[in-house]
Amino acid sequence: MFNGIRAIMIFAEDPEKSARWWSNILGSEVHLDVDGDAVYAWLDVAGVEFGFHPLDEKRNRRGGSPVPYWAVDDVDAVRQRLLDAGCTHHRGPLDVGDGTGRKIAQLTDPFGNVIGIDGF
Template sequence: MFNAVRTVMTFAEAPEASARWWGELLDTPVKVDVSDNGAVYAWVEIGGVEVGFHPADDERNPRGGSPVVYWGVDDIDQVRERLLAAGCEHHRGPLTIEPGRRIAQVRDPFGTIVGIEGP
């Protein structure tokens, strides 16, 4: 029924600024579309997945309504430290959820909570 994840949508007050921050951190190009009404949708591609930043809208896309996406990493401690040094804030963890499997969450400078998972 489901195949691979294709797009992860996050809702941000500043979609283009959010995408550019992640694009710079991950050294990946940022793509931007502007609708006829001036709304900006921006995205980066990470590991074959489009990570999109859409304008926040409390009526249609309430805060807290989005899932936390966990990115697989080789070294959770190293990646977490890099994210914190780049401007993210600690949110949760690192936690061992089963032997050999750990998770952590950070909040990026734009309020999006991002998960990382690894050994």
């Protein structure tokens, strides 16, 4: 029935600027679809479309979407990299409690979107 995540859409004031910032973090090319003044920008990362859509505070407000979690090898190292790049602390790191040492953390990117990281 469900076959994994196909796309994660983030609503952003400036989709292209958000996508370019994330492309530097993730090392992925920015793709653009321009329709008049509206720009939808996205990255293809590990088979998932990480998209940035123009926000609409009435229907699709900033930070109003689910929190995407990126699988990472080292939560502490990736968290520090994101903080150094301009993210701010939101929550965690937290031990998931499954006995494996797995933990999660949430950060807010420079555009007000909360993202998560999940790993060890």
